[in-house]
Amino acid sequence: MEILTIPVTPVQQNCRILTNDKEAIVIDPGGDVDKILNMISQRNLTLVEIWLTHSHFDHCGGVGKLIEKFPNINLVAHPIEKEFRKFAHQIATQWGIFDVVECPEPTKEIEDDAQMEVFGREVKVLFTPGHSPGHLVFYFPEDGFAISGDTVFQGSIGRTDLPGADYKVFMQSIRTKILTLPDEVRLLPGHGPDTTVGREKITNPFLI
Numbered sequence: 001m002e003i004l005t006i007p008v009t010p011v012q013q014n015c016r017i018l019t020n021d022k023e024a025i026v027i028d029p030g031g032d033v034d035k036i037l038n039m040i041s042q043r044n045l046t047l048v049e050i051w052l053t054h055s056h057f058d059h060c061g062g063v064g065k066l067i068e069k070f071p072n073i074n075l076v077a078h079p080i081e082k083e084f085r086k087f088a089h090q091i092a093t094q095w096g097i098f099d100v101v102e103c104p105e106p107t108k109e110i111e112d113d114a115q116m117e118v119f120g121r122e123v124k125v126l127f128t129p130g131h132s133p134g135h136l137v138f139y140f141p142e143d144g145f146a147i148s149g150d151t152v153f154q155g156s157i158g159r160t161d162l163p164g165a166d167y168k169v170f171m172q173s174i175r176t177k178i179l180t181l182p183d184e185v186r187l188l189p190g191h192g193p194d195t196t197v198g199r200e201k202i203t204n205p206f207l208i
Contacts, residue, residue, distance in 0.1 A: 001119050001143065003188065004039060008032035009097060013058040013190055016147055019045055020119040027051045027138065027147050028190060029062035031100055036062065037069065049074045049118075052106075053149025054132040055081035056162075057092040059190060061100030076116075077106035078127075078134025084164075110136060126177045130170020131158035137177065145186040152178050152187055154195040157206045179207065 004017040009031040016027040017039060024045040029036055040047055047070045052060050055077060063075060063085075077085075084091075085103035092100035116123040126137040131150045139146040150158035151174055160167040178187070183198030200207055 001121065003145070004043075005188075006032070006035050006039060008035060008062065009058050009100075011058050011095075011097075011191070014188070014192075015062075016188060017045075018118070019043065022046065023048045023119070025049045025051060025118060026066065028053055028059040028149065029066055030058040031061045031097070033062040033065040036066065047073055049076060049108075051075075051138060051147075052077040053137065053147060053190065054078070054135040055084035055088070055103060056132060056150070057084070057088040057095075057097070057100050059149070060085055060103040061088050061092055061097075063103045064101040067104060074108045075104060075106045076108045076110060078136055079106065079109040079111060080134040081132060081164075084132070128173040128177050130166055130168075130173045131160065132162070133164045133166075135173070139181065139185075144182075144184060145188055146178075146181065148178065148187045148189050150190045152195070152200050152204065152207070153189045153192050154200070155204055156192075157204070158190075174207065 002019050006015045008015045013030040015029050018025040024047050088103050089100050110125050112127045114125040121142050124139040128135045128137050137148050160170050181197045185197045187195050
């Protein structure tokens, strides 16, 4: 399995594409849909699903346009963030970003820790609220990485001054769901460079 990364929108959100060289799963397509479609086309991939770690506009703002192109694919997300999806365009315009559209509702809802399988691999879905009320992390234990969204960044953590955020809940999520993963697990965050659990345990000033 290959992981492709495309920074999208002016806030440089890391959209990830998981592929087995035939099919693709797009995670957190926040915008710049042409870039995402070009990558899928260049690789001659078939888009089969979209996953959201959470539904802030910079993570879900391109979902609507992708589903226009691929109307039969599933959207995997937490159901509690309906308001974020509904008002994605309105919120984005407040940030001066105008190509974000309203995000449709998920066709596959995940409300708590769950398990999935993709490309023959196990995926553990970790419920990690705090940055947003329905935040999810997609952990691939066989491959040693986690799509961690806006939980832990290299040297930082996600914001907790946004609507629906809760610092105490967030820190509990990080300490019980992220920092309990093996030290060698690669964290692929929503913004900035990749890191590892072990590195953040000893260098991240918010977690020491």
